Amino acid sequence: MGVRTPYGKVLARRVALGTNVFPSLVKRVRAYTVPVYDYALTTEPLSPEQLASIGWKNRQGLGDSANQFHYFRITADHRILWGGYDAIYPFGGKVSADMDHRPETYLKLAEHFFRCFPQLEGLRFSHAWGGAIDTCSRFSAFFGTAHKGKVAYAAGFTGLGVGATRFGADVMLDLLAGERTERTELDMVRSKPLPFPPEPVAWAGIGLTKWSLARADENGGRRNLWLKTMDRLGLGFDS
Numbered sequence: 176m177g178v179r180t181p182y183g184k185v186l187a188r189r190v191a192l193g194t195n196v197f198p199s200l201v202k203r204v205r206a207y208t209v210p211v212y213d214y215a216l217t218t219e220p221l222s223p224e225q226l227a228s229i230g231w232k233n234r235q236g237l238g239d240s241a242n243q244f245h246y247f248r249i250t251a252d253h254r255i256l257w258g259g260y261d262a263i264y265p266f267g268g269k270v271s272a273d274m275d276h277r278p279e280t281y282l283k284l285a286e287h288f289f290r291c292f293p294q295l296e297g298l299r300f301s302h303a304w305g306g307a308i309d310t311c312s313r314f315s316a317f318f319g320t321a322h323k324g325k326v327a328y329a330a331g332f333t334g335l336g337v338g339a340t341r342f343g344a345d346v347m348l349d350l351l352a353g354e355r356t357e358r359t360e361l362d363m364v365r366s367k368p369l370p371f372p373p374e375p376v377a378w379a380g381i382g383l384t385k386w387s388l389a390r391a392d393e394n395g396g397r398r399n400l401w402l403k404t405m406d407r408l409g410l411g412f413d414s
């Protein structure tokens with residue numbers, strides 16, 4: 176099998192596909208993921224006084240526990256990275272660079288930031304960006320092979336791929352070697368998530384789920400019938 180690019184080509188007997196949210200080269204895999212866009216802001220560096228005013232001493236990684244949650248970190252140069260909350264699904268599930276920035280989400284994130292850290296009023300944001308997350312319906316990666324075992328794939332990390340893609344790569348190597356290992360025997364390796372339905376059903380289902388999650392956050396976490404049914408089926412949706 177070969178890969179050809181404007182810069183050169185590579186030939187290989189076996190191929191591991193780690194193409195994240197981009198349309199899989201194995202077509203039947205495409206229905207298992209949808210792109211969900213997630214956005215983040217970063218502040219200018221905080222002064223020692225500003226840092227002391229919020230009492231965040233040990234650089235812990237933080238997140239809140241809402242369905243539509245925020246994640247936040249202090250960077251090495253004392254900025255706060257603040258992201259999450261909105262999870263934007265584009266109709267038709269197309270990955271496009273146009274979606275990498277979303278001013279209305281940035282405004283919302285900034286408002287939430289100052290609600291959390293009122294002491295930092297007046298602090299400015301130096302960076303803002305977003306990206307697509309390869310969301311599958313069960314929140315964790317899935318795996319498989321194609322072309323008589325010569326191609327392996329891993330996708331569907333659903334926003335949790337920084338550590339997990341290393342595990343995913345090991346799974347693909349096991350699959351390509353045709354070996355039965357502790358990893359290949361795992362249920363999460365042997366089973367697939369439910370695929371997403373075609374449009375407009377996917378749009379309607381994801382919209383209803385997002386609306387239900389937002390309502391649950393407003394109602395002390397109480398989940399409506401739709402979310403309870405999804406929970407029972409092991410289905411979910413997240414940023």
Ligand SMILES: Cc1cc2nc3c(=O)[nH]c(=O)nc-3n(C[C@H](O)[C@H](O)[C@H](O)COP(=O)(O)OP(=O)(O)OC[C@H]3O[C@@H](n4cnc5c(N)ncnc54)[C@H](O)[C@@H]3O)c2cc1C
Nearest residue numbers: 193194195197213214305306307332334335336337338340
């Ligand atoms: C805003 C945001 C915040 C996130 N926060 C976290 C977090 O806090 N913690 C966490 O664990 N994860 C987080 N994630 C998810 C994490 O970044 C991903 O799960 C992880 O980077 C996936 O790694 P990967 O190797 O599978 O894919 P990538 O690193 O995206 O690599 C895939 C590569 O495949 C290439 N490619 C795709 N299709 C083709 C093709 N047809 N031909 C050639 N090349 C192709 C792409 O160009 C790309 O270089 C976040 C993602 C986003 C967008």
